[in-house]
Amino acid sequence: MFHKSEKGFSQEGCWTSTLLMEAMPGRWLNPPPEDWRATGVSIFAPAMRPGNMVCIWAEKENGGVTVENISRLPYPPVALIVSEPDFEIKNDIPVYLVDKWSDSLLSMGRYVRDRMHGNVIGITGSAGKTTCVAMLATALDEWGPVCSSQENANLPRGVAWNISSMPWDTPQVVLELAIGRMEISSRMVSPTVAVVTNIQAAHLKYHKSVRNIARAKAKIFLGMSPGGIAVLNQDMAEWQCVYEAAMKQGLQVITYGQQEGCDYRLLDYDAASGYVTADISGHQLKYVLQVEGLHMALNSVATLAVVKALGYSPEKALLNLTRFRALPGRGEVNHLTVDTHPVTAIDDAYNANPASMMAAITHLSELMQPGRKVLVLGEMAELGDEYERYYRTLIDSIVQSHIDTIYLIGQHYADYARELAVHKRSIFLDEVDAFKAAYLEDIQDNDIVLFKGSHSTQVWKLVNWLKLRASR
Numbered sequence: 001m002f003h004k005s006e007k008g009f010s011q012e013g014c015w016t017s018t019l020l021m022e023a024m025p026g027r028w029l030n031p032p033p034e035d036w037r038a039t040g041v042s043i044f045a046p047a048m049r050p051g052n053m054v055c056i057w058a059e060k061e062n063g064g065v066t067v068e069n070i071s072r073l074p075y076p077p078v079a080l081i082v083s084e085p086d087f088e089i090k091n092d093i094p095v096y097l098v099d100k101w102s103d104s105l106l107s108m109g110r111y112v113r114d115r116m117h118g119n120v121i122g123i124t125g126s127a128g129k130t131t132c133v134a135m136l137a138t139a140l141d142e143w144g145p146v147c148s149s150q151e152n153a154n155l156p157r158g159v160a161w162n163i164s165s166m167p168w169d170t171p172q173v174v175l176e177l178a179i180g181r182m183e184i185s186s187r188m189v190s191p192t193v194a195v196v197t198n199i200q201a202a203h204l205k206y207h208k209s210v211r212n213i214a215r216a217k218a219k220i221f222l223g224m225s226p227g228g229i230a231v232l233n234q235d236m237a238e239w240q241c242v243y244e245a246a247m248k249q250g251l252q253v254i255t256y257g258q259q260e261g262c263d264y265r266l267l268d269y270d271a272a273s274g275y276v277t278a279d280i281s282g283h284q285l286k287y288v289l290q291v292e293g294l295h296m297a298l299n300s301v302a303t304l305a306v307v308k309a310l311g312y313s314p315e316k317a318l319l320n321l322t323r324f325r326a327l328p329g330r331g332e333v334n335h336l337t338v339d340t341h342p343v344t345a346i347d348d349a350y351n352a353n354p355a356s357m358m359a360a361i362t363h364l365s366e367l368m369q370p371g372r373k374v375l376v377l378g379e380m381a382e383l384g385d386e387y388e389r390y391y392r393t394l395i396d397s398i399v400q401s402h403i404d405t406i407y408l409i410g411q412h413y414a415d416y417a418r419e420l421a422v423h424k425r426s427i428f429l430d431e432v433d434a435f436k437a438a439y440l441e442d443i444q445d446n447d448i449v450l451f452k453g454s455h456s457t458q459v460w461k462l463v464n465w466l467k468l469r470a471s472r
Contacts, residue, residue: 014039015053017036022111023112024098024101024107026081026096026098026099027096028094028097029087029089030093031094032078032079036079036094037051041053041105041161042065042077042161043055044063044065045069045074046074046151047151048077049075050075051078053077053079053080053081054073055102056080056087058084060083061100061102062102063157070093078094079093079095081101081104082097082101083098083100106184108164109163112168116168116169116173120175120192121136121191122176122177122220123136123174123175123176123195124176124179125197125199126197126198126199126217127355127356128197128298130152130330131331132195132299132303133148135299135321136302136303140174142316143171143312144171145170145172146170147162147166148173149174150162152176156180156181156184159185159188182216182219182220183223185220186222186224188223191220192310193230193309194228194231195231195232195306196233196236197233197236197299198235198236199214199241200213200236210238211241214237215245217242221246225250227250228250228251228252230249230251231256231306231309233255233256233302234255234256235298236257254309256298257298262279264279264280264301265301271294271363271366273288274288274290275288278304280304280305285315285318287321290322291326292333292346292367293331293359293363295359296326300321304317304321328347329348329350329351329460330348332346334346334466336470338466338469341445341447343443344371344447344449345449345463346451347463348452349452349462350455352378352454354380354383354393357380360375361398361401361403362401364403364450365401369448370446371448373405374405374407374449375398375406375407375450376435376450376451376452376462377407377409378452379410379411382454391412391413398424399423399424403424404425405427406420406425407427407438408426409430409432409434409453410430410457411430432457432461432462436465
């Protein structure tokens with residue numbers, strides 16, 4: 001679970017039978033040997049690590065690893081955690097019974113957090129939080145081992161899984177916290193520092209308004225002690241709502257952003273070179289990022305704000321920060337050769353909301369490298385009743401951009417596609433797979449293709465397809 005290099009698992013963080021029973025009360029159906037140890041717990045087969053216990057799927061749990069898949073796991077489990085008293089024991093693997101492992105996992109997470117000695121940073125926001133977690137973890141690696149969220153596990157059960165698989169004496173822990181059941185996650189994590197990257201029109205289907213989204217995100221402060229540090233993007237929507245929530249909790253507020261008066265301010269960003277100029281608490285820093293986009297530059301300023309708040313040197317953090325590269329699905333740049341054509345594929349397809357769509361359009365529009373700029377858009381999910389307003393703003397922005405060709409995928413774009421075609425070369429497609437044949441007929445040398453859409457629209461599959469075709 002270490003962010004970068006594996007630097008050894010601390011004995012203090014190693015689970016024993018006694019510690020496990022303290023953390024999540026239950027009983028052994030098949031007891032372990034006396035010298036039994038576990039490095040953590042896994043609730044998702046692809047994320048399993050050596051020495052992990054494994055939570056077994058049950059009807060009432062809606063998660064875990066099925067019995068049939070135990071033999072297919074990448075490593076042999078050191079124990080099985082079950083919630084069925086009549087679980088059939090077929091081999092010598094230790095089996096531990098709890099009432100409900102998903103609830104017990106939360107207890108396990110709280111148990112570990114109470115014994116952690118290092119800094120724990122919680123990051124939330126409507127967009128950019130996963131990248132911010134990875135960027136901050138990269139920067140903090142300068143000061144020893146760093147553990148960070150894995151597999152986008154940012155709801156309470158996933159947060160508990162992450163914490164429970166981390167050494168307890170890790171100097172820096174960086175965790176992503178989603179809006180869902182935020183109060184539970186926050187009280188479990190008890191952040192030393194909390195970062196709010198932005199508040200945007202996401203999850204409106206459930207939260208109804210941007211103000212409600214801000215209130216829900218601001219619950220990240222509820223697990224913090226007075227005197228803790230809140231690092232807030234002063235440019236974000238509903239700033240006052242989030243700021244007041246932090247002050248009510250008795251936190252020290254540090255601001256970052258582009259406007260005057262921010263404690264940590266992005267002064268300039270050059271899209272062509274990646275050159276950043278930032279005012280870091282009164283001291284000007286200049287550096288070049290390997291990741292592209294204004295939103296990445298802002299994330300770097302947030303990172304330096306946290307580094308400084310923890311008492312470390314921002315200048316020293318730049319050694320790692322300037323080497324950071326974008327994650328798959330979140331701005332990763334892939335230089336491919338597809339059917340003899342050199343193509344740059346920008347993978348920003350993990351998810352989308354109106355603000356992140358706008359950021360993607362701006363990013364592609366401002367790129368200075370030669371080649372045709374191609375935008376591939378899936379639909380935006382969970383926008384609620386006001387979805388037409390957000391689509392209208394999106395189309396207007398594309399019209400004003402320097403993007404050459406736009407692929408619009410999904411029925412929500414049907415009416416807008418005809419309008420857009422008056423101003424831009426655009427192709428409307430009913431479904432994702434139709435893009436493949438359409439693009440292969442249209443492909444040109446040096447295309448720069450940016451993929452963006454809500455995860456449920458499966459635009460990310462097109463990135464995988466393009467990579468696979470290029471590997472032939």
